[in-house]
Each structure stands twice: as C-alpha cells, then as structure tokens.
Amino acid sequence: MTDPVTTLTAFAIAEFAFKKFFESSVGKLGEKFTQTALTKMDELHQKIWDKLRRNPKATEALQEVEKGSKDHLNKVAFYLEDEMKDDTEFAAEIRAIAHEININRVQDNSSQTQNIYGGKGYQTKMGDNNTNQFGDTHNYYGTPPQS
DSSP: OTTTTTTOOOOHHHHHHHHTTTOOHHHHHHHHHHHHHHHHHHHHHHHHHHEEESSHHHHHHHHHTTOOOOOHHHHHHEEEEEHHHHHHHHHHHHHHHHEEEEETOOOOOOOEEEETTTTTEEEESSSOOOOEEEEEEEOOOOOOOOO
C-alpha cells in the first residue's frame, strides 16, 4: 500500500493551499474543514508563496489564483511540482501539511432517502452535493440470476 502522504500531487496540494480563494464564503469552507485544517491551509499557502516568490512567472500565477482564477492554479501546480522535485525536504514538508488538511475534513452528515414507487427506486441525497439518482430496484433472494 502506498503512503498517502507521498501520493498527494502538486495540484492537490496547491488546491488545498488556495481553496479559500475559490469558496464563495469562508463559512462554506468552515463547513467542510475543521479549524485545524483551515489553519494548516494558511500555513501551506504561506510556505508555497515563500518558495515560489523567487520566480516572477510563478508569482504572477499565484497572484492570479488569489484573484480567483482557477486556470492559473494549473500553472501554480506546475511550478510547485518543479520545486518539489528539486527540494525533497520541502516536498515532504508540504505533503505532510496537505495530508493533515485532508484528514481534518468535516464528515459528511447529510441524509439520504430512497423511496420505491412501483419497482422504481428514487434516491435523494440532501446536503452539500444534492444529488438525485433514479433507477430500477433489483431484489435478489438467494443466488442472483446468471446473465
């Protein structure tokens, strides 16, 4: 099994660091992450800024991301990945911070309801990502039929 800390990509790390610039409000972000995670996001953001500020193109991309440009997030991730390859200690440090953010997500406590009408199942999830799923319900008692 791979270590989850080493599998975090530069894009995922950049996304955590700049997430607050893409959320509609800080309150929404607080519903998805614990206070510990929000603090770690700020720490991660600062470490990335400190590392990339020497590169003028990276600085420009960072400024655009902070204005809400998701397109520039890919550029930040590109520059971040280069720095992570060159400085393994820095890479390990920011991966560890991103991992802490990831494990401090707020648990999804939304509700899910399924209603069966005439053999057709209608499933609705209420919460952050409201989704509706429609489909037939297949109940098998014993061994399912072979296709």
